Amino acid sequence: MEKQDKLYKTAFALALFTIIYNVAEGIISTYLGFEDESLALFGFGTDSFIEVISGLGIAHMVLRIQRNPESDRDPFERTALRITGVAFYILVVGLVVSSLYNIWTGHKPLTTFWGVIISGISILVMWVLVWWKRKVGRELGSAPILADANCTLVCVYMSIILLISSGIYELFKIPYIDSLGTLGLAYFAFSEGKECFEKANSNKHCCCD
Template identity: 90%
Template sequence: MLEKQDKLYRTAFGLALFTIFYNIAEGIVSTYLGFEDESLALFGFGTDSFIEVISGLGIAHMVLRIQKYPESNRDNFERTALRITGVAFYILVVGLVVSSVYNIWTGHKPLTTFWGVVISAISILIMWILVWWKRKVGRQLNSAPIMADANCTLVCVYMSIILLVSSGIYELFEIPYIDSLGTLGLAYFAFTEGKECFEKAKSNKYCCCD
């Protein structure tokens, strides 16, 4: 029984590490292609991925903590990671909103949003698999923190869907401002994530999106 539990915790830790490295790769590719294609939504999506890396470090640390001390509360490392992540999200929100308003004001349009469609579709698939796998491990361990992390991963799915819809509509119909409107949608979710980070840092609640 104990051996099976240790194996499940190793799986949970492996999923946390995969999430970190995937977000690094996604962030690099998305920000580069977003800049090259002048797609603010894709660039903002990539920037969000880098912020998720900071959050992922806190999650990986959390898995190790609850493996050793299942009844323990959130420690200083996790609270610090949450505060840094929250600040980064709020900065991102300001940047996305200001840039979106400027693009709408000037009538700026991306060169293409093709890569936004491709990257968002891949992200939706990967994130859904992660949600399913984290929930499976969380149920088997009867771990509220791991289940909460799985639920919070759904936010990444929602943001990917926004990118897919806005990029797809622009690529098909070249509707003006749709890239900027998609960016504002990303900003909304970034704001909710930032708010949640500060709320979690102040309490022992696992996930406000639970």
């Protein structure tokens, strides 16, 4: 029982770390994305802020299943999921419209250097979180925590898209690559928004579990 309590505390600490990390990542990425006129980096940072809302639901979920592992998703979590889903859909519209506008006007970022740095750090941090959450989830035999770990992989995929688009532009200055990377982020944001509404309307842990 003592070991189980320690594992739940670890799971909650990981959820809090994810929230704090996403706040910091969001502030830095949106600021540098705006300064460097990199839409992909700015969109990546905006996504991080939305992940904070999702993270609050996850932290609440950990506390709920610690009290009762067999309990279903409660109103707080469902509300957080719906708010997150709406935010993702708004982000998708903003990213797609902005990307198409940039392509139409031929706009290019001043630099994507910070996109390379931030995405590289994010990939490393998110992989560690995925591994740690899976470890805790397996030891607890908790499907919700394992599902959350799998869903964290989406953040890894988005970081990889940012890394590729930022890296290619920084090396070769290929026109529109930043906008194409932004459209890739929009695809995953749409998938996350869709998943949020599906989870809010059911007791499934995650579409990717």
